[in-house]
Amino acid sequence: MSEKRSIPKHVAIIMDGNGRWAKQRGKERYEGHIAGAKAVDAVVRAAGVAGIEYLTLYTFSTENWGRPQAEIDAIMELFCSMVASKADELVAEGVNVKIMGERNRFSQKVLDMINHIETVTAPGKRLNLILAFNYSSRREMVLALQDIARRVKEGEVKIEDIDEALFSDSLMTAGVPDPDLIIRTSGEYRLSNFLLWQASYSEMYFPEVLWPDFGEEDFQRALNIYASRERRYGLVTKDKEER
Ligand code: IPE
Numbered sequence: 001m002s003e004k005r006s007i008p009k010h011v012a013i014i015m016d017g018n019g020r021w022a023k024q025r026g027k028e029r030y031e032g033h034i035a036g037a038k039a040v041d042a043v044v045r046a047a048g049v050a051g052i053e054y055l056t057l058y059t060f061s062t063e064n065w066g067r068p069q070a071e072i073d074a075i076m077e078l079f080c081s082m083v084a085s086k087a088d089e090l091v092a093e094g095v096n097v098k099i100m101g102e103r104n105r106f107s108q109k110v111l112d113m114i115n116h117i118e119t120v121t122a123p124g125k126r127l128n129l130i131l132a133f134n135y136s137s138r139r140e141m142v143l144a145l146q147d148i149a150r151r152v153k154e155g156e157v158k159i160e161d162i163d164e165a166l167f168s169d170s171l172m173t174a175g176v177p178d179p180d181l182i183i184r185t186s187g188e189y190r191l192s193n194f195l196l197w198q199a200s201y202s203e204m205y206f207p208e209v210l211w212p213d214f215g216e217e218d219f220q221r222a223l224n225i226y227a228s229r230e231r232r233y234g235l236v237t238k239d240k241e242e243r
C-alpha cells in the first residue's frame, strides 16, 4: 500500500454507559464508574502507542451535578483515587494531563488533586490527556464571549477583529487542535454539550459497546474506521490520478 494511513491528531471520547453496565450486572451505578476508570487506563495506553497527540475524555459534564449526590461523591472520590494511584505511571509514560472545566464547584480535595496531577505531569511530551471535568460547551462559549467583551471594553480588541481564530483562542481548548475523531460509546447518538464549536468538521463514531467494556481493540477499530473516512471540509473529492 502506497498511501500513508491517516492517524488522528486529536481523539475526543464521550465515555458513556457506566450506569447501564452496572445495572446489567445488578450493581450500583458507582461500580460502573469504577469499571469505567479501568477502561480509561487501557485507552490512554493505546492512544500513546498509536501516536495520538491529544486525547480528550468527557469525564463529568456541568449537567452531571444534577445526579444523586451519592453518585457525584463517588465520581469525585474515584477521580482523586485515580490521580493518586496513576500519577507516577502517567509521568513515566510522558503523559501531560490538563483538566478542562470550571473549577468553582470542586471541593478543596479535588482542587488539590487537579493541581497535583497537572504539576507533576507538566513535562510530559508524548501524549496530551485532557479531562473535561465540570465541562459544558455552551458554558465554555459564554465564558469566551464574556472574555472577548471585556477585552473590547478595555480597548484591547476591536469588534471588527473578532474572528473565528480569536473566538477559538478564547475557549478552554485554546491551542489544542480541533478533534479529528469523536467517539461516543453506549449507542447514544448525541454530543451532550461536548465540544460543539470544535466538532464542526470532526468525524463521528458511535460504537454500541458500553464504556467499561471499551478496550484497546475497540480503540484500534475506531482508528481504522477513521482512516477509511474521507474528510472533504465542504470541498470536492480530488481525483486520485491528479494527486
Ligand atoms: C458516563 O456513564 C459517565 C458519566 C456521565 C460520569 P453514565 O453514568 O452516563 O452511564 P449511563 O448512560 O447511565 O449508562
Ligand code: IPE
Residues within 6 Å of the ligand: 014, 015, 016, 058, 059, 060, 061, 064, 188, 190, 192
Ligand atoms: C455525557 O453523558 C457526559 C459524560 C460522558 C461525562 P451523559 O450520560 O451525561 O449524557 P446524556 O444525559 O445521555 O445526554
Ligand code: MG
Residues within 6 Å of the ligand: 016, 017, 018
Ligand atoms: Mg450516560
